[in-house]
Amino acid sequence: MAVTSVPARRATRLAAAASALLAAACGGGGAGGGSPVDDGPPPVAALLQPYAEPGSGESFGEAEARHLLRRVAFLAPQAEVDRCVRDGLDRTVDRLLDAPRDTSAEADADALVEDPLRPGFDELERSWLSLMVRTNSPAREKMALFWHQRLAVSGRMLHNGNLRWMKEYRDLLRTHGLGNYRTLLEELTHNGAMLVWLSGLPSDKEHPNENYAREFWELFTLGVDNGYTQQDIQEAARAFTGWDSRWVPETELEELYFHAEAHDEGTKTILGQTGSFGELDVVRITLERPEAASYLARRLLEGLCYRDPEPELVSELAQRAVDGGWELKPLVRLVAKSRAFYSARARRSQVADPTVQMVGLSRATQLPLESWELLWNAEAMGHVPLDPPSVKGWPQGLGWSGEQPLLDRAVMADELAGKDHVHDADGNDAAPVEVTHLLPPGTGVTGADVVDHLARLLDVTLSAAERAVLVDYMDHTTGDDGAPVAAPFDPSDPDAVDVKVRGLLSILAQHPDAMKN
Amino acid sequence: MDRTLSARGLSRRTLLSRLTLGLGSAALLPHLSARRALAAVGTKPTFLVVVNQFGGNDSMNTYVPYGLGAYHDARPRIGLADEEVLPIVPGEGLHPSLAPIHPLWAAGDLAVVRQTGYPDPNLSHFESADIWSRGVRDLGRTTDARGWIGRAADLHFPGALDVVGLGVGRRPDFVADVAKPLALDGLSSYGPGDRAVPWWELSHRDATARAMLAAGSVAETSPGKDLRRSLRNAYDLVDVVRQADEAYTSTVEYPDSSFAARLRDVAKLVRADLGGRIFYTGLGGWDTHADQAGWHAGLLSEVATSLDAFQRDLAAMGAWDRALVLVITEFGRRNYDNASSGTDHGHGQNVLALGGALHGGVYGPAYTASTITANEQIPGVVDFRAIYTNVLRAHLGVDPAGVFPETWSGDTEVPLF
Known part of the structure; x- marks a missing residue:
């Protein structure tokens, strides 16, 4: 029997998990992310005070906007992030939480259910996933997911x-x-x-x-x-x-x-x-x-x-x-405007639920995964809304870690990056899906520019060494023998743009930051 | 872009031989090295292969009580004639499509556990499958969402390659707190990699992703560093799995079916000595409400020819004595055939067990006329957990305590080992 070594290995693994949880609880996870407030934590009494008050030295920039979007809604396209920064903290939180129902997106999602009185289970699942990706009222869906995890019914x-x-x-x-x-x-x-x-x-x-x-x-x-x-x-x-x-x-x-x-x-x-x-x-x-x-x-x-x-x-x-x-809304509003919410301790301290990561990626990149693609990936990742495994909901945090679960996410990211057609009602390829909108604006765009642009979009903070690896990818191709050949990224070559932007997206979505929340 | 130059058109072998990056780390994989050391000195572990017939197999026409007039009376449309049945014990035998595995009976490598189920039959596909998967009868009374394999894995098989599903997705059986069983569609396609891009681009992406993950900041904190470590291990696992696929050779020819391919993937993993303890695969199509006979015979034939190839393959590599195959389903079907020449949902089943070291024989109560006439369906006299308990303790060599949270009436174990 080869089981003799198991208890020791298991103990190591448990100890690693425990220390990881401890590190998270002790304020780890503030790595990267623009300009977190890290001049020591604010005093407890001030934690519910508004963040970024005039004269506080705190600011609401892109990093803060993405943090807000990820926590109370989903990761968003650059234009949405720009708008958040322009509007400032107060108006942005109010706009997200007070958004009216998106009846148009709701109607589209409802249409995925053939007979509303006698829906199929997968129809309901697809319908909700599709709504999460397409709604203009994302905080409503995100907070519904929040309660779904905590008041779990399958x-x-x-x-x-x-x-x-x-x-x-x-x-x-x-x-x-x-x-x-x-x-x-x-x-x-x-x-x-x-x-x-x-x-x-x-x-x-x-x-x-x-x-x-x-x-x-x-x-x-x-x-x-x-x-x-x-x-x-x-x-x-x-x-x-x-x-x-x-x-x-x-x-x-x-x-x-x-x-x-x-x-x-x-x-x-x-x-x-x-x-x-x-x-x-x-x-x-x-x-x-x-x-x-x-x-x-x-x-x-x-x-x-x-x-x-x-x-x-x-x-x-x-x-x-x-x-x-x-x-509930005033409580969420208070928290989402508070210094606690934007503290270094809060930033990127969570592991994104797999479906939340998928929906955020699809929204931020504007690559529109279709309802059945969303459902298949959600199933593969073990996180299908409306079907929690038990009344305790799904695993949380590092419960989502592990080799197989992370591979499932990598496959999902790869599928998203490869999304090159939408389908018609019969399932045939219809309109092509381009990725040129994911290039940074301007002319003379280099491989490094694309790396920086997409990393920003996915809220990934790259180490210098990681960035060098990715720039190298953008500026090389591989020859017939598999060896790298220098080929600087050419934004005027549509084939190169298609291959490289999709490839970079697939790789960046596997970065640990892209799996955090 | 031109996507006709697809990796699909190349064999995996060609592709891998061209990859210059990303391979070679598997031998250093920390969680595998211990197993390899064991394998090197000849300590190879026993293993279980669960084959699930999704949809509810008609167990009474699989292991057939043909000696009873009541059997023939109950099944005027789909009953098997006496002379067709392959005898096991007097009056009971196998469906003729199971001929390829019938010789295992004489060899002492086949066992049948008759009238297996659980208390208080549930005729819903989902709920009955869930009862089998979770090893729990009263689903409403537990908040433990784990499957029975998940609980066993948490306790005894936490390694990444200890529990492997093939072509069955994320089984509810696998849900665990600590362990993260592998879920493969197939060995050769394992891991990320958009199959629509050219192989050289695929390999470039693969190498870049690995290099990026290896280039993280040393100051990275939890949860990022944990996610990074796990994903790096995952890429190593992909290599191990693909190498197992590449390294496998065999003279045994498997039938041309996806089920046979899944069993061959199990054989490849066994051949590579990766230490797997529980493999799970299966095939669908068993929900035979109408015109059952031909369809059912075809499915049983697919199972038997595939298992026969698998058995010969394992025997050739010297692994048959370490193997146990359990053929299960979520429920058997009605004793009486219906007007559409099919059968409706039932309950109990006859579990087939195949292996080089099991105690061949027939277990569970014998069929009598009243088994058929006094019930709508085969009763679940033997609790299925009694089979699993014996397999865990006596075949896999671990303590079954903690795997099944409930107690059951009847025998605690079926002595297959």
């Missing part, structure tokens, strides 16, 4: 007769992800897809199911063992009873309904309060707990800024959540 246990519940789930994340947290939780609590996913259908007072009650607190609102008991779970499960569904043969649809007789009307004691409670009472009682506000604040800060945020920062944001009636 549609894979549904069928054509009830998959529309999964679209309702997606849309409640999109509608309330920057709306009201209480409403988000209330809607989730009687969403059909969630009820199927967490064993709430049917839920009868004779057999209350504890699954949702447990996850509602453990994963969604309070955190493991944070202020509730098994007794509370049993009581809350009773409050959640009453949902059922029936098959309607005429429409071939499964219909959700509340069956009053199956609901437990009795008195329950939940988190110290006693009454004849129903599901909305559970949400209300939960939000009256101080742990709920802290949990929300910590999730927002960890997702938008960095791991293990300072306790003072958490409690300040938690207080604002309560004072603001659980409105």
Whole structure:
């Protein structure tokens, strides 16, 4: 048996992972990226203060704009970044968060679903991925993904007769992800897809199911063992009873309904309060707990800024959540304008979720991956929105690292860079996709100019040695024997431009910075 | 640009022989060197090959209780005649399309585990497949999203080449916390590389990406340095996999099918002594609701001819005694054929096990008339996890504890080893 060496190797690997996490938690990850604020961290009390106030010496430039775009939306084309810098921090954050729904892009995405009442699972997945790439309201989709990870429901246990519940789930994340947290939780609590996913259908007072009650607190609102008991779970499960569904043969649809007789009307004691409670009472009682506000604040800060945020920062944001009636947008706005958000500790400290990287690459390069290409790559990378592996969501951070997962990303990047046609409705090559728009403006463009331009677009900071390797690639070709031959990049040669820009894009997208967030 | 000069037109061998950069690092790969040292002194590991018949194989027409009148009564349209069946034990035998692997029975290299399943049948493709993949019956009660192979890999097989899927994508079986099993479409096409560009450009990109990753700043911090290290290892793995493809020679001819090609890829990885412990492959098309007979016979023939070639190949390289092939599916089908001369979703199945060192024989309860008449489908008397548990402990040589979070009734292990 060749297993004798395994434990030692595993221990090494675990230790490496642990130290990496520790490094991230201790403020690593600020490498590169323009002009991060690194004259020591600001005092905790100032962390929620606005960033780049006049006289602060802080500035909102390209690096900051890309950081903002990556965290609350997706990586964007150069023109969008230029606009952010021109508009400044305040206007940019407001514009991103207050963007109206892009009804045109939504209609295009909806059209990918043939029968809206009886959607296919892959149709819904393709539709959302396509919307992420094409919408003019990207923060809405990004914050919906944020909540999808944290209130994770999969549609894979549904069928054509009830998959529309999964679209309702997606849309409640999109509608309330920057709306009201209480409403988000209330809607989730009687969403059909969630009820199927967490064993709430049917839920009868004779057999209350504890699954949702447990996850509602453990994963969604309070955190493991944070202020509730098994007794509370049993009581809350009773409050959640009453949902059922029936098959309607005429429409071939499964219909959700509340069956009053199956609901437990009795008195329950939940988190110290006693009454004849129903599901909305559970949400209300939960939000009256101080742990709920802290949990929300910590999730927002960890997702938008960095791991293990300072306790003072958490409690300040938690207080604002309560004072603001659980409105999420003002909290996100405050954080996205704060010094914490732009601190060296926050910058590039996260690993981008694979689909987020893919969508960002497609948007920034304006190479329009089509819905099925997006889905295939998302599947290959193990990150298909609407199909999380469990109620805990997907891996996070370095959980996305490893040889195979990173190769999957490299293949995705390569496919994006090679995107040279869009297809017609029959799947035949239709319009060609050019890459000339990815050249820097002006004449006399050199290989080095292209390297610098694309690195900037992908938010990659190159070491001098890396840059030299890439410039060398741009200025050489390979002969029949595979040996490099000097051939300086010629922007007037369309074939050379096509090959080299695509090649460079494929390589740059494999740079660690391109996989960070 | 002219994309007619495509790498597709060149054999991988030609391409690699022309590459001047990027190769040669594999021998120094730290996580492989230990295995190679072991291989050098002759300690070669046992391994498992899971073959999944996606869609739900009609198990009752694969391992056939032909001696029972009830069998023939239940299947007037698709039942196999007594004289067609290849005998295993009195009254039970193999579908005639399995003739290529029938000799393994006499050699003691074939076992059948009858009436295998799990409690409380679930007739949905997805859910039943998920139960088999995750090794968990009550899916709703666990937040552990890992597959059974993923849990085993986290505990015992964390190396990059320890668990390898071929042509089956990212199996839910592989979902792990720590381990990252390999998912190959095929050995020769592994890794990034736009197949539409000329080979010299492909090799130039490949070399440039590797050189860029090798040229990072020493001051790089987490998570960047972790991602960089993993991706550099990944490129080394690509080399190892492609070299295994290049180095392989065999006199055994495989059938011309994608399933056979996947098994041959497994043989190539075994031949290269990379230490793989669990391989996973399979083929679809088994959801035979209508006009089943000819279609089913064709699929079984593809499985049997491919496995026969695989067996002879492994035997020739001296690896058959280390091998175990388990042929599974997400569920068997109904005992009764339907009016469309097909079968609908059922439950239990007869698992086939092939290997040079297993205890050949027939396990699980024998078929009786009431097995067929008292049930709509083959019952799942033997829990499938009892097979896996035995394989983990007695074949792969690891402690099965922690791999299956639930307990089950009946035997803890099926003594294949």
